[in-house]
Amino acid sequence: MNCEEFEELFSFHECSSPNGLHSPLSSNARTNSCVNTSQKSDLGSSTGKREASKPPPTLTLDPEIEKKLYDYQKEGIEWMYLRHCKGRGCLLADEMGLGKTVQVSAFLGAMYRNKLVTSTILIVPPTLIPMWEKALLEWGGLQPPLLEVLRGECDKRTQRLQRLRHGVPCFFIATYGMLRQDGVIMSAQMVDYVVMDEAHLIKNASTRVFKSAMSLSARHRVAITGTPLMNNFEDLWGIFQFVDGAILGSSRAEFRRTNAILLRGNERDAAGRERAAASQQLALIQMAIRPYMLRRGKQQLESVSAAKRDLIIWLQLDDTQKRMYTSLSNGDSEKQVAQNSAACEPFLLLTSLMQTCNHPWLNLDDETYRGSIQNPFQHPEGGPELGNVFSSSKIAAGIALVVKCISENRKVLVFSRSKRMLDLFGVTLMNWLIDFMRVDGDTAPEERLDIVSQFSEKNNIWVLLLTTQVGGIGLTATAASGVVLLDPSWNPSIDAQAVDRVHRVGQTRDVVVYRLITCGTVEEKIYRNQIFKSMAAKQGTAGAEGVGEGGSVEFHRYFTRLQLRNIVDIGVLDHSETAIHLRCLNPDSVLETERSSLLSLPFVCDVSDNGCILVRSTDDDENDEEGVNIRSVEPCGGSLCQYHGDKALRPVKRFRPECSDQDGLSEYF
Known part of the structure; x- marks a missing residue:
């Protein structure tokens, strides 16, 4: 079964039993509350016609950039483009040190050169701004004034964001602190892409930064993190809720119950029925996220x-x-x-x-x-x-x-x-x-x-x-x-x-x-x-790594x-x-x-x-x-x-x- 079939088969309906998630339902059974409307709606957008046209079957990379990429990085770019063509968000979760920044920079640059994207907001930790500026220039061919780092006081940042309203092509880099402060302003205008680097920073749905991230209006959303699950399985809910609320579908309270089942099943003194319940819930989660999450480990890429x-x-x-x-x-x-x-x-x-x-x-x-x-x-x-x-x-x-x-x-x-x-x-x-x-x-x-x-x-x-x-x-x-x-x-x-x-x-x-x-x-x-x-x-993350296709992985x-x-x-x-x-x-x-x-x-x-x-x-x-x-x-x-x-x-x-x-x-x- 390919990723497209998984996408339709394993998106959860927004309901679950007291003991955890129900079996996945078909896309026809989804409720609108599951769908991230900011990704789906193009009403009132000046570029809606461009989005309505069918994108080309392949994404053309700059030859000079392409020859410097590893094969697995090219595959990552191709995978993101397939998600784009399906109109869905995605999570790039390669293990740390494999060049996620390079892949996303090359992807955005190619999308701009192919006239598929004109506006993007990247949210990154402040310490990573120099790295992103360098990567977007070197691997994406994006440079000022097209590429701009938001700086200064709130009024100045608001003024710069007006470029979006006037349809000027722009790629903005902002910090999580700015997202907390300027979330309402940033969400006022629809953009082609919102990219969240170190996306585990929005895993907690109670925080203001998570709520600001959810309010952003974007046709496509990309989350980047090498550590999608840091403390418990509830971290996945926060990240995938940003990527596309239809992927897991359940409410936070319902997924919290699922998280408790999973954690208890991993303890050494868990009873057999508790382990079985955890395995069942884990298999459902793995199948649901597999089409939208790409994760490669260094052990899979020994040559590099x-x-x-x-x-x-x-x-x-x-x-x-x-x-x-x-x-x-x-x-x-x-x-x-x-x-x-x-x-x-x-x-x-x-x-x-x-x-x-x-x-x-x-x-x-x-x-x-x-x-x-x-x-x-x-x-x-x-x-x-x-x-x-x-x-x-x-x-x-x-x-x-x-x-x-x-x-x-x-x-x-x-x-x-x-x-x-x-x-x-x-x-x-x-x-x-x-x-x-x-x-x-x-x-x-x-x-x-x-x-x-x-x-x-x-x-x-x-x-x-x-x-x-x-x-x-x-x-x-x-x-x-x-x-x-x-x-x-x-x-x-x-x-x-x-x-x-x-x-x-x-x-x-x-x-x-x-x-x-x-x-x-x-x-x-x-x-x-x-x-x-x-x-x-x-x-x-075992499902995204291609491990345990027949069920959950037991350690x-x-x-x-x-x-x-x-x-x-x-x-x-x-x-x-x-x-x-x-x-x-x-x-x-x-x-x-x-x-x-x-x-x-x-x-x-x-x-x-x-x-x-x-x-x-x-x-x-x-x-x-x-x-x-x-x-x-x-x-x-x-x-x-x-x-x-x-x-x-x-x-x-x-x-x-x-x-x-x-x-x-x-x-x-």
């Missing part, structure tokens, strides 16, 4: 992508960190949190625990911190219990990994969510006489590309420090082939975006990624939630509902239970020589292969307690572990203390 080695480096806490972390977890602060229902209290505790995992100084007040960073090798005013700049296993292991990369002739990107952590890491780099540069939220957008260029060109600059939130989007740093993530993000896609600054089209060397996570802490719980979210994201379920929620409970701090479980699932994923080399680094107690997380589920995973087969695997060291359906991971023979009966794994798996 370098290999990637993605490792979890499990660390023990430094003694100073351990004392502070234990005090925060078990002290009076925890009791206060338990007695206080205010949402801010547990959040403050959680923040303090996460900061301690990085460095105790991250918990200092601003004045004390400023004084301490001036004398980083001395104890701050709070006393010796706060340590000095070196009182962090993250600093020690991170520097060791940077030195390892330099010895392999690799330039390195070092990411952290905390600017203070970058301060401390920078001080340590200077102590090691390692030259570095830095990009964070205080770096002007126009300076960021220049810093990356200097980092790429200067042979003496080995390290680029970046905040994950800022450095993770809009930058290309393929001169580096090493990445160190000092701390995990709540959302795995944010870390993936950071990694893909290096692992992308144009990279000529194999890439190595080191993710630093402390054992038994909130970071280990965050990583477990990353696995859960990654599995949901893979399931949600191994790692965690129970209880384990995913007890986020601040202190665990075993001298080893990682998650690492043991991953090693039992994938005993040969890390070579012994590689493991031994990394275990020799300070504070490193285990190593896991992050690239082996999304393993397909086996019959054993799906069986109930009665009559299941037992699957055994042999992790390193000869400790034989069993999987018994939904039951816990249990040791059979114990040759190492880490696989003992007292390891507590039954509480988590």
Whole structure:
């Protein structure tokens, strides 16, 4: 069955059962409320006649541009043109680093040259404006005055938007902030295309930016994101509601119930009927979105992508960190949190625990911190219990990994969510006489590309420090082939975006990624939630990747509902239970020589292969307690572990203390 047949067969009617979505109905049964009328209506449009004419069967690209495109990028442009010919919106969701910006720029340029498009509004994050200007010029052949970035005060932007009313061909670039402020003005005039880059920013239907995006009047809508599903399946509803409300059709409240079914089905302690219900709902969603979503991964395009080695480096806490972390977890602060229902209290505790995992100084007040960073090798005013700049296993292991990369002739990107952590890491780099540069939220957008260029060109600059939130989007740093993530993000896609600054089209060397996570802490719980979210994201996009044509994709379920929620409970701090479980699932994923080399680094107690997380589920995973087969695997060291359906991971023979009966794994798996 082709995409056109799917389009008609699997668009949902705007109704669902209390237990989730109904089976798809034919297009004849759709109600008008499902249809994005701003896409369909051309009433009062001065260019309605042009839209009514049948477009040519193929889109002609500029020969000079076409020869620079990869084959898969040409296929992406052709796919967008087919969606255009059908009069429907679409989501380009290629994995990060595969050139979505290039494809859309080439598509819009070709549409303009073929006189199929004269007006477009592109909504992008402010940091990506320079990249889009460059791409639209280089790949689309669009330049001023045809191409214009909206700037200045609201009155000035309103004046520039009047070009749309007068029928002047124009391609506007605006930011999400402008969309929030000028949504009414932008929606006053019909345009040929609205393009939303980083479309996951409109996934929350409660936000003003989502409502402003929905109000835009456009004949065609294109959403672009490499992370269409970041937290849960409800993210898909927001994005596809913008693309075309008829695709999923259900109301937000109805889809929220579907989301609950899907998430529960992914938990390890879900009952068989809950898993079956989730599989059914997932299959319906995959079939509904498949015609409108194009997603290719780097693994599918090995000819244009370098290999990637993605490792979890499990660390023990430094003694100073351990004392502070234990005090925060078990002290009076925890009791206060338990007695206080205010949402801010547990959040403050959680923040303090996460900061301690990085460095105790991250918990200092601003004045004390400023004084301490001036004398980083001395104890701050709070006393010796706060340590000095070196009182962090993250600093020690991170520097060791940077030195390892330099010895392999690799330039390195070092990411952290905390600017203070970058301060401390920078001080340590200077102590090691390692030259570095830095990009964070205080770096002007126009300076960021220049810093990356200097980092790429200067042979003496080995390290680029970046905040994950800022450095993770809009930058290309393929001169580096090493990445160190000092701390995990709540959302795995944010870390993936950071990694893909290096692992992308144009990279000529194999890439190595080191993710630093402390054992038994909130970071280990965050990583477990990353696995859960990654599995949901893979399931949600499997249909668009051409996986699971015959139904939903099943992956191994790692965690129970209880384990995913007890986020601040202190665990075993001298080893990682998650690492043991991953090693039992994938005993040969890390070579012994590689493991031994990394275990020799300070504070490193285990190593896991992050690239082996999304393993397909086996019959054993799906069986109930009665009559299941037992699957055994042999992790390193000869400790034989069993999987018994939904039951816990249990040791059979114990040759190492880490696989003992007292390891507590039954509480988590």
